[in-house]
Amino acid sequence: MPLPFLTADRSFEAADDIALPYDDRSRWRRPYRPGPWRVGVAALWLLLASFVLFGAVIIALTSSAASAAVVFAVALAVIAAALRLLRMGVWVSARGLRHVAFLVTRTVPWKRVIAVRTVQQPVRWAGLPRTVQGQALIAVRKDRAAEEPGPLLTTHTLDFLGRAPAFDRAADTVEAWAAEYRRG
Template identity: 75%
Template sequence: MPLPFLTADRAFEAADDVALPFDDRDRWRRPYRPGPWRVGAAALLLLLASYVLFAAVIIALTGTPSSAGVVFGIALVVISASLRLLRMGVWVSAQGVRHVAFFATRTAPWERVVAVRTTQQPVRWLGLPRTVQGQALVLVRSDRPAEDLAPLMTTHNADFLGRPDAFDRAADTVEAWGSENGRG
């Protein structure tokens, strides 16, 4: 079963000289692959879900169906959490830029985007409260003050920790989408 959200399109990596290598620009795409920290955390959650599913089968065979259903529901929550974790990130299309977080998704149409730029600033390390100096891709919108918006992606998040070249390629691609489709 293919998981299109797990891998970035190969054309982003193959075509370094072309910033927007797609004919179908209306399809939402992630311009980078998920990082090893994100994939590892999702794999651990799926491993936990397999044990919980196994427990649900054992409970269904030996216990009551209602208790097996509760444990099965817990397994489904863990599986959906791991899939949402893999889906998190920045997605681009001709309509705009979409920032998918764990609990929320924000979409900014290109018409409202003033600039997409990389800045040097304190960033959160793996989403934890600890901050370190790093780079962040910031989206400046015309309908919101710049200080209200969180960075789209940073050099120290789960996708780019220890991969500064991947961050540079992804930031350049998002900036190219912004300059091609919007004012930024």
């Protein structure tokens, strides 16, 4: 017997699309859940960080504090990278569209967005240089309408790898936010 209140994979129809009275639409929110591949990679990085922290404690007890501080700094860098990996993705609010990459975050106000649409194109597989045929969600901006827009979401990122229905729901949600706030 499934327990839907304990799982993250409830059906899309079961979710209420009605904004609740306490629902603050000016807060930045990700319109989809992080995928299992993204969470798994981040969990492995955090596991690695725990071993490095354990090593820092052993080095602090048996060797110099300076060596332990260097190893501790490496562990903090691994933790920060894992948390940034979990934060990556597309975020929306009443103010605009935010695309969070590993090193860069770009925010575009809705008034500068011409269109948000899903296109069929070659996309990078899991962020690697290898490309495969897939779908991508792109946002065309007023100030950069002439150049080719980069994808916001693709069917082959760590969030949607092997989860095509989840990509469709996320793309529809971002397109709905764009349609609502471009109107004003």
